[in-house]
Amino acid sequence: MTSTMTTTKTTTPVVQLQAITRExxxxxxxxxxxxxxxxxxFTALLGPSGCGKTxxxxxxxxxxxxxxxxILLDGQDATTLPPExxxxxxxxxxxxxxxxxxxxxxxxxxxRMRGVPSAEIRTRVAEVLDLVGLAxxxxxxxxxxxxGQQQRVALARAVAIRPSxxxxxxxxxxxxxxxxxxxxxxxxxxxxxxxxxAILVTHDQEEALELADNMVILDRGRIVQQGPPRExxxxxxxxxxxxxLGYENFLDLPGRGPVTIRPExxxxxxxxxxxxxxxxxxxxxxxxxxxxxxxxxxxxAVGDRTLHAITTDETLRAGxxxxxxxxxxxxxxxxxxxxxxxxxxxxxxECPA
Amino acid sequence: xxxxxxxxxxxxxxVALLAFGFLYPFGVTLFAPPAAEDPDVLGKLGGxxxxxxxxxxxxxxxxVAALTTAICLLLGFPVAYLIARAPRRRQGxxxxxxxxxxxxxxxxxxxxxxxxxGRNGLISDLLTALGLAxxxxxxxxxxxxxxxxxxxxxxxxxILTSYSSLSxxxxxxxxxxxxxxxxxxxAFRRVVLPIAxxxxxxxxxLVFAGAVTAFTTPLLLGGTRNRTLATLLYDYANVKLDWGAxxxxxxxxxxxxxxxxxxxxxxxxxxxx
Amino acid sequence: MRGRPLLTAVAALALVFLLGPILLVVAIAFSSGDTVEFPxxxxxxxxxxxxxxxxxxQDALTTSAxxxxxxxxxxxxxxxxxxxxxxxxxxxxxxxxxxxFLSPAIVPELVLGFALFQQLMVTLRITALGALLxxxxxxxxxxxxxxxxxxxxxxxxxxxxxxxxxxxGPLRTFFHITLPVMTPGIVxxxxxxxxxxxNNVPLSLLLNGPGVTTLPVxxxxxxxxxxxxxxxxxxxxxxxxxxxxxxxxxxxxxxxxVFGK
Numbered sequence: 001m002t003s004t005m006t007t008t009k010t011t012t013p014v015v016q017l018q019a020i021t022r023e024x025x026x027x028x029x030x031x032x033x034x035x036x037x038x039x040x041x042f043t044a045l046l047g048p049s050g051c052g053k054t055x056x057x058x059x060x061x062x063x064x065x066x067x068x069x070x071i072l073l074d075g076q077d078a079t080t081l082p083p084e085x086x087x088x089x090x091x092x093x094x095x096x097x098x099x100x101x102x103x104x105x106x107x108x109x110x111x112r113m114r115g116v117p118s119a120e121i122r123t124r125v126a127e128v129l130d131l132v133g134l135a136x137x138x139x140x141x142x143x144x145x146x147x148g149q150q151q152r153v154a155l156a157r158a159v160a161i162r163p164s165x166x167x168x169x170x171x172x173x174x175x176x177x178x179x180x181x182x183x184x185x186x187x188x189x190x191x192x193x194x195x196x197x198a199i200l201v202t203h204d205q206e207e208a209l210e211l212a213d214n215m216v217i218l219d220r221g222r223i224v225q226q227g228p229p230r231e232x233x234x235x236x237x238x239x240x241x242x243x244x245l246g247y248e249n250f251l252d253l254p255g256r257g258p259v260t261i262r263p264e265x266x267x268x269x270x271x272x273x274x275x276x277x278x279x280x281x282x283x284x285x286x287x288x289x290x291x292x293x294x295x296x297x298x299x300x301a302v303g304d305r306t307l308h309a310i311t312t313d314e315t316l317r318a319g320x321x322x323x324x325x326x327x328x329x330x331x332x333x334x335x336x337x338x339x340x341x342x343x344x345x346x347x348x349x350e351c352p353a
Numbered sequence: 354x355x356x357x358x359x360x361x362x363x364x365x366x367x368v369a370l371l372a373f374g375f376l377y378p379f380g381v382t383l384f385a386p387p388a389a390e391d392p393d394v395l396g397k398l399g400g401x402x403x404x405x406x407x408x409x410x411x412x413x414x415x416x417v418a419a420l421t422t423a424i425c426l427l428l429g430f431p432v433a434y435l436i437a438r439a440p441r442r443r444q445g446x447x448x449x450x451x452x453x454x455x456x457x458x459x460x461x462x463x464x465x466x467x468x469x470x471g472r473n474g475l476i477s478d479l480l481t482a483l484g485l486a487x488x489x490x491x492x493x494x495x496x497x498x499x500x501x502x503x504x505x506x507x508x509x510x511x512i513l514t515s516y517s518s519l520s521x522x523x524x525x526x527x528x529x530x531x532x533x534x535x536x537x538x539x540a541f542r543r544v545v546l547p548i549a550x551x552x553x554x555x556x557x558x559l560v561f562a563g564a565v566t567a568f569t570t571p572l573l574l575g576g577t578r579n580r581t582l583a584t585l586l587y588d589y590a591n592v593k594l595d596w597g598a599x600x601x602x603x604x605x606x607x608x609x610x611x612x613x614x615x616x617x618x619x620x621x622x623x624x625x626x
Numbered sequence: 627m628r629g630r631p632l633l634t635a636v637a638a639l640a641l642v643f644l645l646g647p648i649l650l651v652v653a654i655a656f657s658s659g660d661t662v663e664f665p666x667x668x669x670x671x672x673x674x675x676x677x678x679x680x681x682x683x684q685d686a687l688t689t690s691a692x693x694x695x696x697x698x699x700x701x702x703x704x705x706x707x708x709x710x711x712x713x714x715x716x717x718x719x720x721x722x723x724x725x726x727f728l729s730p731a732i733v734p735e736l737v738l739g740f741a742l743f744q745q746l747m748v749t750l751r752i753t754a755l756g757a758l759l760x761x762x763x764x765x766x767x768x769x770x771x772x773x774x775x776x777x778x779x780x781x782x783x784x785x786x787x788x789x790x791x792x793x794x795g796p797l798r799t800f801f802h803i804t805l806p807v808m809t810p811g812i813v814x815x816x817x818x819x820x821x822x823x824x825n826n827v828p829l830s831l832l833l834n835g836p837g838v839t840t841l842p843v844x845x846x847x848x849x850x851x852x853x854x855x856x857x858x859x860x861x862x863x864x865x866x867x868x869x870x871x872x873x874x875x876x877x878x879x880x881x882x883x884v885f886g887k
Contacts, residue, residue, distance in 0.1 A: 084790050084791070084795050086791075088791055089792075094782050098803055099781075099785075100807060100809070110793050360715045360717045363710055364723055367708040370760075371726060374742070374763065374764040378744065383741070431640065432637045435634065456821050456868050458861075460845045460846055461648070461864055462647065468654060473663070475650075508644055566736060566737075568831075583734070596744065603741075607733060
């Protein structure tokens, strides 16, 4: 089932979106997006609900026509092509397994529609079910499977047709937390083994960080930043991106503009502790301490500002006065921002799909 | 083909059927029956409303329907409540038993009342045996017979609508109320009843509309002495052949049902909030 | 039910009241007496023999079965596309279309029968059988649209998209996915429609013609002139047939689905 990519085709991007816009009843859900997805790459579209990521995916699949712009699949204009002629493999958030068909028939469906000879269908279905570890459940109906198993069937069904691109719409969001983490690796393994190009839509930054080769962050219908997850995480361009990736401390430094500091870099100093060299020390009042297993997350007020830090000091209680050490050398600049917090302050528009 | 055209095409056969087999005949018959000698239905209606007999029949129809609705509610709601609170796997069977009569012909279901209520019927024999009457007690062709027959006909509908309303209410709500110090009775009155009420009232309106328009039961159990609007309409239409009068009665019946429908629509909106 | 003696008593009374009279009819049907009496003096099957041999009932049964089957088929053929449009498509006037398709259910059946009798049979001179078929189809259409629509409303709309994505065009998606998903709803609607049509009296009574009388109407005619256990025997046979239909429905889709439960 491992298909090595052919070098001749590597140059053509699998998916290209050119100035794609989608409006719903006057409100703009996707605002002139340009996106290139290269062969074999795992792309994650990440953003809060209503940011346009699902709308974008549905336009790539052909379920929703763009208001304007061009969609190229394998270099061909596919903007008005109906979904059944796009050769896409989609995994839906609800899985959308056909309830009247067995696991085997579900997986075979796409091949039957393509007129693949039945002998070949049998071997390919067996291969794919093997790949997701469900060969023993081939005769079951979807409702007789657990959520995780249904998820695998949905994945197998999409992979079976050897699509030019695998579209994953929040595929893990209906699983419980533990299973979700397991299935991430499973998803990655299947994508690597098949060599398929994949686009994942998710609102879970951990999922995107773990899976993506290219992480695309959307906000209100626009791409705000994209790149390899490590790069984006190390250098978020704006406060929105930083907050979305879990950063909590935001400062406006004179001469340097808006920056963020990771909580684990902020030192909580005991009464007689000597502050490390460099950086700045501020007086703060602890407002909350949360036990996290190996350490404690401390929330402290500095004037009218709130800072977050990590400590192993077990004696710290809410109300205590402490000194915090801010290593400004480790502060990450947010160059694309004017310093105004956007997350949570602006009502986010909801797009209807 | 545009999406709008596709939707239109899917609806077209049904719309055509309804236009020809429903809207057209219904509209013409109610408001301008050409086949009637006197096509002025509204004039006829005015005359009939001045006539004491039609008013008496209309009043009886509403009275019988209202009493039927009340009794259906008293019998049906407790059954629905017990079914909704029975163990899950038994609910299906109990509900099926309660609503099965809905699948039977009204003729079948009304026939037994002829046996029970007639001059040589069960109740008459029972009264005679007890020495309370000396044979031949006739309960048929009375309002009592009408109400008995209609109640038996419509209680399953009341059970069905009450059940669907009650089955959406989590048992834990009652348990929560009990935990907060309410007695079972109070928990029921203060928590279950208010939540179930809109759905139950929608069911009551269904029963009322059904009882107003029921035909077979009044024909067999009410006879000519206790006519309802439905049997009166049939009499004008098929026996007296006074089609203008039949249209007028049809108009009254339709108005009653539409009013019940509007009230029910209101109630279900209240319930949805 | 512990602690609720009053409630339980009322419920028991209600069940006796609902089912008792039906069982009474069965008992009378097996009577060996010459008149309707309870308790019957003895048991016999003679009323069944008489009922089955009675020609007008045989003819009426044929008419009823034909009309019920025809109207059910027509109502489904017309109602399923309408349910698809109402449940799966967004267009202006969707709510109005839904209200239109459900409206025959709120109109008194007798009034509809009278209207169809006047306009279709008297004015347009359509035959009784034709008028019966049209009238019953109109009567069943709300059930067909509502019950098949409910099965669509419960299904994940992404199913059809999944079909398209896997390479099935709109038609193949309909036949391979939408229709099978709707099947329980279609079966429920068919059972409910057939029985509703078969049992109907008001429409059938007004839309009769020479040789075109349905079974319930024929039973009604019979009761008006002679009061003997023949009708009880027919009722018992209908009851038995209905029980069979209910059991088969239970096996196929779950009995209570017929009522949308």
